[in-house]
Amino acid sequence: MQLLYFAWLRAKIGTAEEELALPSQVHDVNALLEWLKSRGPGYAEALKDLSTVRVAVNQDYVGPEHRLRDGDEVAIFPPVTGG
């Protein structure tokens, strides 16, 4: 699975993208975020308040129950501030 991080989430996690093999128990977005938190202090800090985290799968916004598949492009970022 390809993971992309943007804005302050990228800065806190310390990378813009990574390719990860998901553990077998991670089936949805919520489980992915919980699992990522365990990968290190940067992840835990970036994801501690999920009300400020948005997730897009294959470039569409999704909710926490969205099911993940192998080969998905998952982007994790703060609420947007363009315009």
Place this chain on the structure above:
Amino acid sequence: MIKVQREDFDVGTELDKLSRGNPRIGGVASFIGLVRDMGGTDRVEALTLEHYPGMTEKKLAEIEAEANRRWPLDASLVIHRYGRLEPGDRIVLVATASPHREAALAACHFLIDWLKTDAPFWKSEETPQGERWVAARDEDDEATQRWKTGSP
């Protein structure tokens, strides 16, 4: 038409191109977003816009298609810049053209409201106190929500 680019744009040229050759168009509405020199109470020396290439174009195209479903537009245009910009620089141009002003004005307002809450851009400000990410505003969500509940 959607353009996501680092370069500046010429407003007059873009608006002229939007209606040229189509005498059905009776009105062109536009919104231009600029870099302000203040963020809250702090002076902003510059800001950097980051975006999600691919999803940005996709979301903007969806927003534009939705505007065209809701209003009888003859043409529409969104240009959004990314990269480092300074106060007074243009960030975004939204323009819509229609036989009558109501549709053009409403669709233009809709596009900029919706863009601000759905298009994946993030602003980071350079201030005398250092660099910081701009927080999303509740008012922006409320502005978009209005279009979701109300009829056009």
